[in-house]
Amino acid sequence: MISLRFQQPSQPSNFDTNSKMKAVFLYNFTRYFEWPENKKLNNFVIYVVGKNESLMSELKNLAAKKKVGNQEIEIKNSPQFNSDIISNIIYFSPNIINPIGDAASKNKKQGALIVGETPESCYKGASINFVIIDNKLKFEYNEKAAEKAGLDTKEDFKALALKLIN
């Protein structure tokens, strides 16, 4: 009896949907916050603290396609938090926790939206914390932390948050 093989078996895509979703969220946050005027003069900087290659790749892709207002998006990255890097958004990878408080205190009224991804983030000074509920990416919001950072927030943003942290 003849036996013939047809196609190669399908392969799972290694595309990191989680990173894509975070990049979409981070870009969306820019619609709900008003940065101080001095943060609108140069590029809109998204600063990633910690190693996260797939998120970096997604954000670079985002930077190539979108702008924030008239500002070009620029992506920066360092393995540890560097307070000398001027940015509009600071995203802390989940393995980087301790410097969130440090970053928050150094960025008072400086106009940097701090985004974390650990249960303590919003309690340590981050304005936004990514959480996972029922397999979905959601976020918690600390309005006071955003105010301290010198950011004006649109009122409807609160309704989008899973939880408000004070």
Add this chain to the structure above:
Amino acid sequence: MYKLPKIITNLILSTLLLLSIGVYSQEEKLYRARVLLDSKIPANIELARLCVDSLVLDSVTKDDFISWTLRSFIYFDIYKRTEKNKLNSDLRDTIISSILKSNKLNPDETYAGNNKKLLQNIGAGYFNLAKKMLEDSVNEEKSLIAFNRFKEIYKILEPDINFKQKDIEYNLSIGSVFSDIFIKDNNNTKAQNTAKVALLKVIELDPINESANINLGLMYYNQAVNLSKELDYGADFTQIDFIQENMIKLAKQSEQFIFKVYSKNNKNVRSVEALFYLYRMLLDEPKSDEFKKIAIELGVKFGDESPAKDEKINEEKK
């Protein structure tokens, strides 16, 4: 009156003579047709065809299995040069009918064996055609006709044959071809349905078939990945929520098929690797870490998993 028996005798002798000349002439033709066939020269084969066609119409040789088998081989020679890739071929039909006629005339062992081999070859030709039509022109309807004809031929050879394995193999191929089409074009719901029906048919025949379960699972998973890839960075939170909802549904559908394979064999590399990606998509870190660890133990190498690499792979596929 005495002359009458002589006339009758002469008539009988003349008839016998004519008959013997006729037989001799048919044997000559048979020999000639065979020599022409053996020459392998296309023009000669055409002459052989004329020769053998007259043989099978002749009252003396029409009931001779040798003529019919020879006819099938002569036609086969022309067929393989001219009509092998045609779904409908008069030459092929003539070969089959000639073989069947020869088989009815109780051929000896050698001729019966030759008939069988030639019929197997014709059956294999249909199977190859089914494959070609699926892969090259993605013509599922014609491919299915060819596949069913392949089965009809093999049923002649072995009336009790069980096609379960061939049905599985063929439907897996349809599933694989059409799921790939669907993965590349998520709007092609026809390809999606064709793939699903084919893979579910395999699962019906063989519920724990590894390839069908994995391919069906991966089809759902890759569909979810495509939703994510196509999501615009500027999508609002309502759209994001809708996409996440659909991705979860697809990922959970995928999970039931892939996990079935893993449950049967927890060393199955494809299922372990797929489960890692699946749980990563579902943001289930403990499970994705667990399956990543198992996958690494089983020899899977995870390199740079940036989207750029993934897209590069897709480009190469195209």
